[in-house]
Amino acid sequence: MSSIQPSADPGGEAPADTVAAAPRASHRAARRPSTGHAVAVLILVAVAAVVPLLGPSAALDGTGEAEAPGTAGITFLRTVMFAALCVQLGEVYAIRLARRVPGAPLEREPRSWAAYAAGAGLVAALGLASVVATGNLVPHQLSDMDIGGLYASRDGRLALLEVNAFIVALLCARSRRPSTAALPLAAVIVAEALRAHPPAEDSPLIGTGLTLVHLTCGVLWAGGLLQVLRMLRLWRTSAPEAGAAVLGLYARVAAVLFAAITVTGVCSTLRRMPASTVLDQLTETAYGRTLLAKVLLVVAVAVLALLARLRLSRAADPTSAYAPSRWEVIALGAVVAVSALLTALPLPIRW
Numbered sequence: 001m002s003s004i005q006p007s008a009d010p011g012g013e014a015p016a017d018t019v020a021a022a023p024r025a026s027h028r029a030a031r032r033p034s035t036g037h038a039v040a041v042l043i044l045v046a047v048a049a050v051v052p053l054l055g056p057s058a059a060l061d062g063t064g065e066a067e068a069p070g071t072a073g074i075t076f077l078r079t080v081m082f083a084a085l086c087v088q089l090g091e092v093y094a095i096r097l098a099r100r101v102p103g104a105p106l107e108r109e110p111r112s113w114a115a116y117a118a119g120a121g122l123v124a125a126l127g128l129a130s131v132v133a134t135g136n137l138v139p140h141q142l143s144d145m146d147i148g149g150l151y152a153s154r155d156g157r158l159a160l161l162e163v164n165a166f167i168v169a170l171l172c173a174r175s176r177r178p179s180t181a182a183l184p185l186a187a188v189i190v191a192e193a194l195r196a197h198p199p200a201e202d203s204p205l206i207g208t209g210l211t212l213v214h215l216t217c218g219v220l221w222a223g224g225l226l227q228v229l230r231m232l233r234l235w236r237t238s239a240p241e242a243g244a245a246v247l248g249l250y251a252r253v254a255a256v257l258f259a260a261i262t263v264t265g266v267c268s269t270l271r272r273m274p275a276s277t278v279l280d281q282l283t284e285t286a287y288g289r290t291l292l293a294k295v296l297l298v299v300a301v302a303v304l305a306l307l308a309r310l311r312l313s314r315a316a317d318p319t320s321a322y323a324p325s326r327w328e329v330i331a332l333g334a335v336v337a338v339s340a341l342l343t344a345l346p347l348p349i350r351w
Contacts, residue, residue: 070138071344074131077124078340081162082219084121085185086336088114088169090223092179097224097249098231104242110230114178118170121188125166129159154198158191165191189215196343207271214264217257218339222332224250229325236322244312247321251309258302273348287348294338297331304328 091114098104131138132155133145150156165184172181192215197207228250232243269291273281281288304324312321 070131073138074128074344075337075341077127077131078343079337080124081121081128081188082336082340083333084117084124084166085188085219086223087117087226088121088173088181088223089185089219090225090227092182093220093224094227094231094246094250095179097228097253098242098246100249101242101245103239104246105235105239108234108238110227110234112173112178114173114181115170118166118173118181122163122166122170125159125162125188129156129163132156132159155195158195161191162188186216189219203271207268210264210268210271213260214268217260217264218335221254221257221261222329222336225254225325225332226329229322229329232322232325244321247308247325248312251305251312254305258305261298281348285348286345287342290338290342290345294335294342297335297338301328301331301335304331 091112095106095109098106098109129150130145132153133139133147133150135146136155137144139145150160165187168184169181169188172178172184190212193208193212196211197204201207228247232247235243269278273288278288282292283289304327308321308324308328311324
């Protein structure tokens with residue numbers, strides 16, 4: 001019994017309706033990823049803007065704590081600076097991972113965002129330095145700032161170090177060896193760790209070390225995933241196996257980064273909130289509320305990461321892990337913004 005075949009003209013061409021349908025299908029397939037990418041970017045930008053603007057007042061509401069001048073602006077500037085660190089260091093880190101994957105089309109890397117990130121980080125660092133130059137107040141005019149006074153204080157010198165480090169990182173991003181930006185960006189992380197733990201604090205070196213590890217691992221986790229997903233999206237049709245391999249390699253390292261973030265985060269929390277007061281301060285202080293929000297976001301990130309890893313190892317198409325990983329990046333963007341808010345809120349009282 002013969003099967004019925006679709007009719008075709010003598011020249012071997014497909015029917016007109018099939019030819020017309022093919023472009024439409026390919027157009028829809030090409031349009032979906034770009035639309036999803038645009039939505040993801042809009043959500044990330046919205047989170048980055050909303051948390052600094054609404055976060056301080058929401059966290060302080062009902063706690064009896066006073067909001068310091070310029071908290072929202074400082075939070076926004078630190079969000080931009082942390083995001084700049086994530087983007088630029090994430091590119092360096094992801095490219096190193098890709099070089100360990102045989103057959104990865106390294107000649108077709110995503111377009112670098114390093115120079116833009118360094119520029120944004122420089123602007124944010126200048127803004128933060130201007131706040132320090134005004135005595136930790138928001139400057140309203142140039143005469144409010146004591147630029148020379150930056151050299152006389154510890155916070156001022158650290159702020160200047162961050163400005164200079166982003167200038168060097170910008171020059172590195174424009175050079176033939178953009179990976180050399182890792183060194184000045186590491187100086188920014190060290191400066192942030194030192195700034196968070198002044199000498200008057202109990203055991204400041206321990207706190208600085210915990211923050212240094214916590215911030216470094218967080219930057220590599222968020223920034224590395226962003227760049228790996230950009231690679232995976234670019235290679236989905238030309239080299240899907242290589243993209244999945246890079247994501248798998250990142251996932252194994254990310255498990256270690258997550259463990260380090262958890263341990264250092266718990267230790268830092270217990271240093272600032274004694275175990276007997278943690279539960280109370282998580283709901284009754286602005287710092288505790290924000291920390292609780294960060295913990296919940298990190299849990300959500302961990303769930304999304306687990307879902308992506310399961311798809312990566314069990315799905316017939318490993319590149320299907322792209323979808324949950326994209327939402328993981330968005331959640332990590334929220335974590336970055338909340339982490340910036342933590343740096344601007346009053347520290348909890350040790351009861």
